[in-house]
Amino acid sequence: MLPRKIELRDILALKKSRLETLELKVIQHDLMEEKMAQLESKIIRLEAKDKQCEILTEKVSQLDLVLDKQGQTSHQLQNGKNSIMSRTCREGIGDGPIYVYCDMATGSTSVLHDSEGPMNVGHCTDPGCYSRAINYSASQRQIGALAELSEECHQSIQYDCNYAPLEFNGVTYSWWNDKEGNAKFFWTGSDSSVHTCQCGIDGNCIDPNAKCNCDATLPIPQVDSGVITDKEILPISRLNFGRTPLETSSGIHTLGRYECTGKVAIVGMPTSCEDLWRIGHSFQNLIGYVEVKPKPTYFNIPTSCANLKGTGHTSSGLYLVMEGELVKNVYCDFTKLSSDAEVKPKPTYFGIPTSCANLKATGHTSSGLYSVMGTAKVESVYCDFTKLPSDASFQKWIGYNDVKSAAAYFYVQRSNAHFNQTKTPIPFDVEKLNAGGAFNLNSGKFTTPVKGKYFFTASGIPSFPASSSARQAMDIGLYKNGSLIGQAHSDEMHNNTATRLHETFSLQSTLELQKGDQIWLEIKLVTTDADLHGNGYFHFIGFILEEELI
Numbered sequence: 176m177l178p179r180k181i182e183l184r185d186i187l188a189l190k191k192s193r194l195e196t197l198e199l200k201v202i203q204h205d206l207m208e209e210k211m212a213q214l215e216s217k218i219i220r221l222e223a224k225d226k227q228c229e230i231l232t233e234k235v236s237q238l239d240l241v242l243d244k245q246g247q248t249s250h251q252l253q254n255g256k257n258s259i260m261s262r263t264c265r266e267g268i269g270d271g272p273i274y275v276y277c278d279m280a281t282g283s284t285s286v287l288h289d290s291e292g293p294m295n296v297g298h299c300t301d302p303g304c305y306s307r308a309i310n311y312s313a314s315q316r317q318i319g320a321l322a323e324l325s326e327e328c329h330q331s332i333q334y335d336c337n338y339a340p341l342e343f344n345g346v347t348y349s350w351w352n353d354k355e356g357n358a359k360f361f362w363t364g365s366d367s368s369v370h371t372c373q374c375g376i377d378g379n380c381i382d383p384n385a386k387c388n389c390d391a392t393l394p395i396p397q398v399d400s401g402v403i404t405d406k407e408i409l410p411i412s413r414l415n416f417g418r419t420p421l422e423t424s425s426g427i428h429t430l431g432r433y434e435c436t437g438k439v440a441i442v443g444m445p446t447s448c449e450d451l452w453r454i455g456h457s458f459q460n461l462i463g464y465v466e467v468k469p470k471p472t473y474f475n476i477p478t479s480c481a482n483l484k485g486t487g488h489t490s491s492g493l494y495l496v497m498e499g500e501l502v503k504n505v506y507c508d509f510t511k512l513s514s515d516a517e518v519k520p521k522p523t524y525f526g527i528p529t530s531c532a533n534l535k536a537t538g539h540t541s542s543g544l545y546s547v548m549g550t551a552k553v554e555s556v557y558c559d560f561t562k563l564p565s566d567a568s569f570q571k572w573i574g575y576n577d578v579k580s581a582a583a584y585f586y587v588q589r590s591n592a593h594f595n596q597t598k599t600p601i602p603f604d605v606e607k608l609n610a611g612g613a614f615n616l617n618s619g620k621f622t623t624p625v626k627g628k629y630f631f632t633a634s635g636i637p638s639f640p641a642s643s644s645a646r647q648a649m650d651i652g653l654y655k656n657g658s659l660i661g662q663a664h665s666d667e668m669h670n671n672t673a674t675r676l677h678e679t680f681s682l683q684s685t686l687e688l689q690k691g692d693q694i695w696l697e698i699k700l701v702t703t704d705a706d707l708h709g710n711g712y713f714h715f716i717g718f719i720l721e722e723e724l725i
Contacts, residue, residue: 326437
């Protein structure tokens with residue numbers, strides 16, 4: 176019977192352990208419920224405080240409205256003196272609300288954008304080869320309304336450069352575009368007629384002859400920073416930089432937010448809806464349209480469509496006018512200006528035009544020669560906008576335009592050193608021309624910067640030793656990515672003279688290449704003691720003929 180007692184004791188112990196576990200879980204559950212109740216209580220208190228905060232915010236806004244009408248603001252009262260009127264984020268601009276940053280301490284309103292942090296322009300050669308559009312958190316209409324309300328608006332810009340000039344040898348490599356897309360070349364202040372930076376205005380540029388620190392083209396880090404203050408052309412819509420082809424050259428731009436301060440004061444009686452808006456009136460919802468006639472400038476019996484327009488007529492149609500002693504019926508097209516200049520229709524196409532139909536959709540109405548994008552190249556076409564798009568003579572193809580997005584021209588030589596190594600790219604040590612920097616002298620390789628057709632030519636003089644019987648020879652090959660494209664041969668037979676003999680060779684090729692392809696020359700075959708003569712007699716030339724843009 177002893178084993179039976181032990182078994183019952185074990186069962187009781189197990190049940191007791193399970194009971195204790197359940198009791199512990201019940202206690203934990205009670206604690207969780209208590210914590211949930213505490214959290215719910217905290218949420219209720221926070222919601223109450225949030226509601227109080229909203230009420231206080233609304234009261235502060237109402238107080239600011241009252242103070243605005245009295246010519247003061249809460250910020251002015253705190254400072255105890257008159258200053259530029261501070262700004263708040265309760266601007267009624269007509270469109271939906273805009274997301275801005277409001278500095279209540281300084282009274283400034285800043286419009287954010289997607290390019291505020293430091294941004295590297297990378298490596299490229301041509302003017303404006305790096306280009307970045309700036310996208311703001313508000314529409315141009317809203318930004319314009321903010322500027323209209325503001326006493327002043329500005330935007331800061333900084334360019335950290337290392338051998339990356341903004342302007343060099345009279346060539347402008349970098350610029351920014353204003354709100355209308357116009358190129359601007361000044362980097363501080365409001366004088367758009369000159370290329371200058373802040374150091375140029377202060378007279379402390381690192382190079383006294385330069386207007387910007389970066390224009391010194393020194394291989395050391397430099398900085399140009401400034402603040403654009405002409406609110407009529409702000410904000411900056413695009414940044415463009417170039418001439419950073421070298422590994423050691425660099426450029427980093429940092430564009431500040433579009434920031435406005437102050438409030439335009441209206442003195443005396445308002446004379447327009449704009450004045451009413453500036454002093455705090457809100458625009459109402461649109462109910463309908465009313466035809467508003469212009470102020471008449473002609474008050475006699477009309478004798479022409481121009482007179483009718485001067486009396487205030489704006490709707491095209493048939494009209495009666497006086498001609499001598501007779502009244503005649505004329506058709507007046509008031510969509511045309513008095514100078515017969517055309518009024519452009521509203522654009523319906525906004526991409527790169529590929530046809531006269533696209534050009535017409537962008538608003539063009541004057542017949543003439545235009546450039547459009549073809550399947551792979553820019554093409555010239557004649558557009559006759561007096562014809563319908565379905566008419567066969569609406570568009571006439573003229574030819575191709577020579578458009579290249581990257582420079583690719585080189586001319587290199589070998590100087591004193593003779594060369595006879597086989598199966599290795601021939602290096603060069605004299606650079607006569609290397610526009611675009613695509614040719615590497617040390618490696619002897621040309622790397623295509625863009626897709627297109629290229630032309631290459633090489634010529635030189637192999638040098639052969641004296642020999643009574645042996646045939647001396649040399650083969651030069653043109654290679655693309657390691658594959659032989661073409662070759663040239665040069666040889667001499669039975670050189671019985673005591674001096675070396677020379678024989679010329681030449682090689683030409685036109686190739687269709689992809690971006691990143693590599694071209695070089697190699698000695699395929701060379702007999703003993705023969706070599707490729709240097710001293711400027713060995714030439715290698717290449718350049719782009721046509722670029723395939725798509």
